[in-house]
Amino acid sequence: MKSILVTGCAGFIGSNFVPYFLEKYPEYHVINLDLLTYAGDVENLKEIEKSERYSFVKGDICNRELLEYLFSEHDIRGVIHFAAESHVDNSIKNPGLFIETNVNGTFTLIDVAYKYWMEKPFVHTPGYEGCRFHHISTDEVYGTLGEEGLFTEETPYAPNSPYSASKAGSDMVVRSYHHTYGMDTVITNCSNNYGPKQHDEKLIPTIIRKALQGDTIPIYGDGKNIRDWLYVLDHCKGIDLVYHTGKNGEVYNIGGRNERNNNYIADKICEILDSLLPKEESYKEQITYVEDRAGHDRRYAIDATKIETQLGWRADEHFESGIIKTVKWYLEKYNISSEKIEKVK
Numbered sequence: 001m002k003s004i005l006v007t008g009c010a011g012f013i014g015s016n017f018v019p020y021f022l023e024k025y026p027e028y029h030v031i032n033l034d035l036l037t038y039a040g041d042v043e044n045l046k047e048i049e050k051s052e053r054y055s056f057v058k059g060d061i062c063n064r065e066l067l068e069y070l071f072s073e074h075d076i077r078g079v080i081h082f083a084a085e086s087h088v089d090n091s092i093k094n095p096g097l098f099i100e101t102n103v104n105g106t107f108t109l110i111d112v113a114y115k116y117w118m119e120k121p122f123v124h125t126p127g128y129e130g131c132r133f134h135h136i137s138t139d140e141v142y143g144t145l146g147e148e149g150l151f152t153e154e155t156p157y158a159p160n161s162p163y164s165a166s167k168a169g170s171d172m173v174v175r176s177y178h179h180t181y182g183m184d185t186v187i188t189n190c191s192n193n194y195g196p197k198q199h200d201e202k203l204i205p206t207i208i209r210k211a212l213q214g215d216t217i218p219i220y221g222d223g224k225n226i227r228d229w230l231y232v233l234d235h236c237k238g239i240d241l242v243y244h245t246g247k248n249g250e251v252y253n254i255g256g257r258n259e260r261n262n263n264y265i266a267d268k269i270c271e272i273l274d275s276l277l278p279k280e281e282s283y284k285e286q287i288t289y290v291e292d293r294a295g296h297d298r299r300y301a302i303d304a305t306k307i308e309t310q311l312g313w314r315a316d317e318h319f320e321s322g323i324i325k326t327v328k329w330y331l332e333k334y335n336i337s338s339e340k341i342e343k344v345k
């Protein structure tokens with residue numbers, strides 16, 4: 001049995017990733033290190049909490065002693081690093097925390113991995129040759145696009161928010177450990193995810209929740225900001241593929257070729273709710289425009305050619321199929337059963 005350390009899995013993407021990964025690979029023991037900040041919730045991992053191949057450790061990726069203990073106690077042979085502060089709005093209010101967790105945390109983690117797996121630069125401790133560090137990052141490191149063009153792995157970094165700057169910094173730390181010390185690293189830069197288990201604060205859960213509560217649905221600015229939306233399980237499958245078959249030292253962009261603006265997303269969710277839980281007026285009547293986010297990037301879009309052609313990845317969902325699954329999942333979360341849906345009808 002191989003032990004791998006997967007960080008931040010009480011959050012959105014990690015809690016979708018670990019159940020998928022454990023089911024697919026019976027040979028892994030997954031140790032989830034998560035600080036359980038406001039963004040982490042162990043409820044997200046209920047379905048695997050009893051698995052003998054899963055261990056949960058509450059702790060901080062900035063805590064070097066704890067990391068050293070975990071590496072030697074479990075003889076860690078790989079890292080998939082999700083843990084981060086991830087909400088752009090919070091990074092505008094409290095940038096220091098983002099630098100601490102995302103930059104210093106990533107540095108501490110990869111430095112401990114380096115010292116456990118390698119004797120000196122480009123020389124592995126015998127038996128640890130295949131140990132890989134996979135860093136999960138975002139397309140936001142590339143900045144913003146005009147109406148045309150796509151982010152490729154060659155696009156120069158131009159982060160615009162404290163969040164994306166901290167992720168860009170962490171990517172550079174990982175890159176340097178590959179080039180300076182010869183560590184086996186891969187980085188994936190993914191577009192906006194959506195799906196089950198996402199924190200309430202993010203755009204799609206907010207639209208669904210506010211709609212159901214009968215509140216105004218807040219949309220920033222003119223609602224024309226474009227993101228390239230990817231269903232979370234498609235991201236998880238891409239991570240799995242890169243972790244197992246990606247080329248050492250490489251970067252892979254992951255995106256679903258599903259560019260949609262915020263107006264479209266709000267309308268689509270309202271239409272789904274109009275059909276599942278109809279009321280007198282359409283949920284669209286609740287949409288309200290609010291003051292734009294400071295420094296709000298206009299458009300992100302990923303060119304996923306590299307992972308598609310080199311590793312054979314392709315998104316299984318398009319936005320219109322994934323969003324129905326997502327809305328239904330939130331209705332269940334809020335205990336709105338099909339029976340109640342029938343009653344409302």
Ligand SMILES: NC(=O)c1ccc[n+]([C@@H]2O[C@H](COP(=O)([O-])OP(=O)(O)OC[C@H]3O[C@@H](n4cnc5c(N)ncnc54)[C@H](O)[C@@H]3O)[C@@H](O)[C@H]2O)c1
Nearest residue numbers: 008010011012013035036037039040060061083084086193
């Ligand atoms: N959500 C997206 O659309 C998206 C897109 C591309 C990349 N990413 C990246 O994917 C990763 C996961 O994103 P997410 O949306 O699941 O985030 P999230 O905010 O839902 O979860 C983050 C998790 O990290 C944990 N954490 C925070 N600080 C920690 C620390 N110091 N030590 C240990 N654990 C800590 C939190 O408790 C939480 O469980 C992040 O690195 C993010 O930058 C996210």
